[in-house]
Amino acid sequence: MRLFIGSYARVEFYDEIRRDLTPLFEGRWVEPRNLHLTWYFLGDLPDAAPIIDRLQPLKLIPRLPLSIQGIGTFGRPDPKVLYLKTARVVPTILHEKIAELLEREPEERFHPHITLARIKKGDGKALRTIERPWMSEPLGLVEPDIYLIESRLGPGGPIYIPLEQF
DSSP states (O other): EEEEEEEEEEETTTHHHHHGGGGGGEEEEGGGOOEEEEEEEEEEEEEEEEHHHTTTTGGSOOOOEEEEEEEESSSSSSEEEEEEOOOHHHHHHHHHHHHHHSOOOTTTTTTOOEOOOOOEEEEEEHHHHHOOOOGSSEEEEOOOOOEEEEEEOOOTOEEEEEEEEO
16 A cells, blocks of 8 residues: 555645646646645655554644745746745654654655645746745645545556544
8 A cells, every 4th residue: 555644634725725836747636635835755664553653752742833835836937846845844853753763764855845736747947936826825724733644646646545544
């Protein structure tokens, strides 16, 4: 099973974001129900039970929602991912704690974000420089609950199945 550890995100202005940015690229938008921040991607594992056991201490760590503000792209000069930004300090500390509980190394270049779309072809400069009224507003929240999530890939996009909440 393909697993990751994540928190779901509530994005305000999602319809406006899609309306304003769709003309700037060809690609696939993430379904609103699948918007999330990935704390740690685990990949294909035969069994979720050992991961669930190791992550039980997360239930004792108090957390608050994370603010989402700003938009960005990964990939230069040609963007491959359109994403929303979050604060960096708290997510990085939590990412490192999750890695410690998993007895794995933290990702060297962990960049907390919420993927909005996968880009096949697009105008990178336009995506990086566009300005819209919604861009100066808080764009949503990353929920404080953390889940072990199974990702089942299919022709219509992934289906996410929460296996355990921490």
